[in-house]
Amino acid sequence: MVNGTRASDSIAGGVSSSAAVVIIGGGVIGASIAYHLALNGVRDVIVLDRAAAPGAGSTGKATGGYRAQFATAINVRLSLLARAKLIGFREETGVDPGYQPVGYLWLAADNRQLELLRESQRMQHAEGLSEAVELSLDDIADVNPAISLDRVAGAAFCSTDGYIRPLEILRGYIEAAARLGVRFVWNEEVISAALTQSGCLKQISTAKATYSADHYVNAAGAWAATVASFAEVALPVVPLRRQAALSVPTNVLPASMPMTIFMEDNFHMRIRDGRVLLCWPTPEPAGTPSSLRADQLWIDEVTAKGHERAPVLRNVEIDRAMCYAGLYEMSPDDHAIIGRSVECENLWLANGSSGHGVMHSPAIGHILSDLIFGRTPPVDVTQLRPSRFAEGAAIVSSELI
Ligand SMILES: Cc1cc2nc3c(=O)[nH]c(=O)nc-3n(C[C@H](O)[C@H](O)[C@H](O)COP(=O)(O)OP(=O)(O)OC[C@H]3O[C@@H](n4cnc5c(N)ncnc54)[C@H](O)[C@@H]3O)c2cc1C
Numbered sequence: 001m002v003n004g005t006r007a008s009d010s011i012a013g014g015v016s017s018s019a020a021v022v023i024i025g026g027g028v029i030g031a032s033i034a035y036h037l038a039l040n041g042v043r044d045v046i047v048l049d050r051a052a053a054p055g056a057g058s059t060g061k062a063t064g065g066y067r068a069q070f071a072t073a074i075n076v077r078l079s080l081l082a083r084a085k086l087i088g089f090r091e092e093t094g095v096d097p098g099y100q101p102v103g104y105l106w107l108a109a110d111n112r113q114l115e116l117l118r119e120s121q122r123m124q125h126a127e128g129l130s131e132a133v134e135l136s137l138d139d140i141a142d143v144n145p146a147i148s149l150d151r152v153a154g155a156a157f158c159s160t161d162g163y164i165r166p167l168e169i170l171r172g173y174i175e176a177a178a179r180l181g182v183r184f185v186w187n188e189e190v191i192s193a194a195l196t197q198s199g200c201l202k203q204i205s206t207a208k209a210t211y212s213a214d215h216y217v218n219a220a221g222a223w224a225a226t227v228a229s230f231a232e233v234a235l236p237v238v239p240l241r242r243q244a245a246l247s248v249p250t251n252v253l254p255a256s257m258p259m260t261i262f263m264e265d266n267f268h269m270r271i272r273d274g275r276v277l278l279c280w281p282t283p284e285p286a287g288t289p290s291s292l293r294a295d296q297l298w299i300d301e302v303t304a305k306g307h308e309r310a311p312v313l314r315n316v317e318i319d320r321a322m323c324y325a326g327l328y329e330m331s332p333d334d335h336a337i338i339g340r341s342v343e344c345e346n347l348w349l350a351n352g353s354s355g356h357g358v359m360h361s362p363a364i365g366h367i368l369s370d371l372i373f374g375r376t377p378p379v380d381v382t383q384l385r386p387s388r389f390a391e392g393a394a395i396v397s398s399e400l401i
Pocket residue numbers: 024025026027028029030048049050051055056057058059060061062063064065066188189190191219220221222223224227242243244325326327328329353354355356357358359360
């Protein structure tokens with residue numbers, strides 16, 4: 001259960017505040033949880049973030065893809081709940097989340113990949129995603145005429161997948177939560193915690209203050225394992241560097257081009273704000289150090305892939321100064337970790353979305369707030385429980401990206 005409003009006191013050595021819920025991390029996941037708690041009447045919520053302003057974590061780096069075409073039912077369900085909430089987002093928060101259903105086009109290079117798409121599509125249909133379809137080569141040429149079909153065996157397409165605006169979703173949740181009374185505290189990094197004898201969190205500390213609460217939420221994205229370690233919880237979330245290359249402004253491809261993904265190496269491309277955006281996840285292990293030289297080589301390689309797969313791009317320069325990298329928050333099975341920590345009863349985890357956190361944030365905020373309230377959430381996330389790795393129940397899937 002969640003209790004009512006608390007106070008702040010000045011004590012020797014800093015300020016002490018208490019709240020019903022303290023959330024560590026004011027990215028899109030933390031903000032969504034804060035908003036959904038407040039919507040349900042728990043307005044005594046504090047969100048702590050070490051950054052000076054919203055969007056400094058992974059949310060500000062996300063390229064803005066939304067899809068329900070996943071290989072596991074649980075991810076399809078999260079996406080469908082999220083989509084329903086994205087459609088109602090403007091009415092709910094006053095901010096346009098930029099949902100643009102231009103589709104996701106998955107291109108298989110051979111029959112094995114095509115079979116994987118078909119297998120996923122059977123499950124997607126069973127989950128209600130009836131608009132996901134298989135495309136012939138002729139259909140592909142209609143949906144994205146710019147693509148070279150030289151090494152394409154077939155495709156899957158879903159017209160309700162598409163794009164969203166990560167920073168607008170973050171803004172919408174922060175503004176709506178703040179209107180309901182949630183306090184966002186920027187420039188405060190959680191650096192330690194004190195535990196009770198039974199291993200619950202008693203308080204957490206920043207350099208400026210201490211905070212105590214009935215419930216604490218770890219929403220620290222790629223840095224969630226460090227935050228969990230303050231509560232002596234071993235959380236298997238690791239940061240994984242992901243890069244994006246942007247072209248100079250161009251109109252060689254239409255803004256309505258679907259997100260186009262080549263399954264053979266997960267190279268994908270879209271148009272964003274009048275530029276072509278190219279991504280190619282190199283198979284580097286987590287924590288691989290980057291260097292300027294390696295980054296320049298990556299840009300060369302991803303550009304060459306773009307030229308090969310969409311020949312019209314041969315005349316479009318890459319804007320090297322606009323290329324950037326950010327961090328995915330990977331879990332061992334590439335699925336989110338949602339629920340109460342086993343080791344620390346009053347710590348809730350909303351972590352490890354593994355590169356899908358923005359698109360799933362409306363669903364995760366709703367679900368975690370229900371779990372904290374002791375309500376049954378609209379999607380059963382038992383499969384995503386934090387204890388699944390220790391139980392040998394990690395999710396097995398053919399997820400390729
Ligand atoms: C290149 C790239 C492309 C992506 N594309 C997509 C996409 O198309 N679609 C999609 O859904 N997702 C995408 N993602 C993934 C998405 O960005 C993340 O899944 C999502 O932003 C996670 O949200 P979050 O709130 O958990 O993390 P974050 O936005 O990182 O927020 C975590 C916050 O915690 C704060 N914090 C950390 N440690 C502490 C501490 N000790 N004390 C206080 N505050 C702390 C940070 O400052 C940060 O603001 C992409 C990611 C990258 C890098």
